[in-house]
Amino acid sequence: MDYGHSRYQTVANVGQLSQGESRTPKSEFYPFSDFPFTTQHLARGGAHRSALQDPNCPQEYRELLAVQRRTDCLGAPIRLEGCAVGEFWVARENGRAFDEVDEDLAVACGATLARFF
Numbered sequence: 736m737d738y739g740h741s742r743y744q745t746v747a748n749v750g751q752l753s754q755g756e757s758r759t760p761k762s763e764f765y766p767f768s769d770f771p772f773t774t775q776h777l778a779r780g781g782a783h784r785s786a787l788q789d790p791n792c793p794q795e796y797r798e799l800l801a802v803q804r805r806t807d808c809l810g811a812p813i814r815l816e817g818c819a820v821g822e823f824w825v826a827r828e829n830g831r832a833f834d835e836v837d838e839d840l841a842v843a844c845g846a847t848l849a850r851f852f
Contacts, residue, residue, distance in 0.1 A: 753803035811841035
């Protein structure tokens, strides 16, 4: 998270990449304003999940998942000293929704990643 420029920067992509994605993008940035749902959840320290099948899926994810040909996503903060410095984000293409156990695991992954910073 680049607070100075109010934007997210993708540092690494792993797993099955979507068309146009690179493993180590040089300049993949997204303004916070394009992701208000994400920004709100990361600021309060919580995980978030969305699914295209959910009529309440935030527009920011409805568009992103459609472009990436994914059906579901889950994000959790990477926090240092109480502040979100990044996000652990995963997506699926099989239509299987993420659940509370997945959220707990994502939060644990975010905490583990924070130890490396």
